[in-house]
Amino acid sequence: MNTHDQDARDSSGGGQDQPEQDRVRAETVRRLERSMGALGTAAVARMDERLGWFRRMSAEDRSWIGLVAQSGVAAFVDWFRNPVRGRPAITVEVFGTAPRELTRSVSLQQTVDMIRVVIDVVEAQVDELAAPGGAQQLREAVLRYTREVAFSSAKVYARAAEARGAWDARLEALIVDALLHGDREEGLETWGSALGWSHTPVIAVAGETEGEGGAKVLDDLRAAARRLGHDVLAGRQGSRVVVVVGVGDRYPEEELPLVAAEPLAGLFGPGPVVVGPAVPDLRAAGSSARAAVSGLRAAVAWPDAPRPVLADDLLPERALHGDADARRQLVEEVHVPLAKAGSPLLDTLSVYLEHASSLEATARMLFVHPNTVRYRLSRIAELTGHTPSDGRGSFVLRIAVALGRLEGAA
CATH class of the missing domain: 1.10.490 (Globin-like)
Incomplete structure (x- = not known):
């Protein structure tokens, strides 16, 4: 009827x-x-x-x-x-x-x-x-x-869903802003709970948007992360977008940041996409977010960086750009282990880098056999994770040694 x-x-x-x-x-x-x-x-x-x-x-x-x-x-x-x-x-x-x-x-x-x-x-x-x-x-x-x-x-x-969606977006932006500025972190877990946040560990991903499409990029990133079963917070400051992702325990720890970020990288605009280190929970996510944003600012100094790239792989550029956390991390991870291992390693690395990565020239300057130089270089790679004979590795080592010496001089 x-x-x-x-x-x-x-x-x-x-x-x-x-x-x-x-x-x-x-x-x-x-x-x-x-x-x-x-x-x-x-x-x-x-x-x-x-x-x-x-x-x-x-x-x-x-x-x-x-x-x-x-x-x-x-x-x-x-x-x-x-x-x-x-x-x-x-x-x-x-x-x-x-x-x-x-x-x-x-x-x-x-x-x-x-x-x-x-x-x-x-x-x-x-x-x-x-x-x-x-x-x-x-x-x-x-x-x-x-x-x-x-x-x-x-x-x-x-209408309630529309209003709740707008409120959730504002709360997400507020959380991301708090993480980046390091303030009000005591309230992060409460705010996260209001958005249904439950997954750990957590990573942050930073990239750029193009033109007026920032809102769509945020929506696409949220949708993609949720399809993967992640918790997600997204915020935008101008053309920069920062996404904080709770990924759960589905990835091996050593592969976690990059593997979790790769499905999201293509949704950002042109330019670098930087992934902060994995942290145990939302309360600690500020360090990951700040590292990702610092890496995004400094990535211009490494035009051939992969996409996405780890913030830790941009430590030299971040240090040169004035990131105190990156300077400290480079010194602790590279210079300190070499200094503790004894002067022969630091001396060998310095001479090797100054002589265009030549084994023979380094051996002559140190009055040792080239095989001794090879052994010391392999020990340096084991201790620091960076290979002196590799172009990128030698750059990281050179910056780290210089920073270590500056800190010691201070």
């Missing part, structure tokens, strides 16, 4: 003339008004009986739902009393009684289940509630009202 046919039947009253129809409606309204309290109570009792999720709710939320049910019955009676009003204003009259937070406790499907229970309770008593000759009129009014409630429910949840 279409809306026109239904409205025609409503107005016809099943063959009754208008005065008789109005009399029957008025009597039905009086009966409904006397039964409103009982209908609301019966609806809540039926929900408690049939809906397990309702039984498991807190007393406060159950009370709010009961109030919504009562408001729904009252709004229906008011609309039935004045049919000339046309479509009922359900969003305000029914859902306006409950706090917005209730949409987090009750899903749209649960709301539909609740509506069905309330309507079942009313429909089961139509014959008793309606005045003689008004049962069909009341039944059709209930069906029409049910349809409007269903549409209004969808609107309420759509």
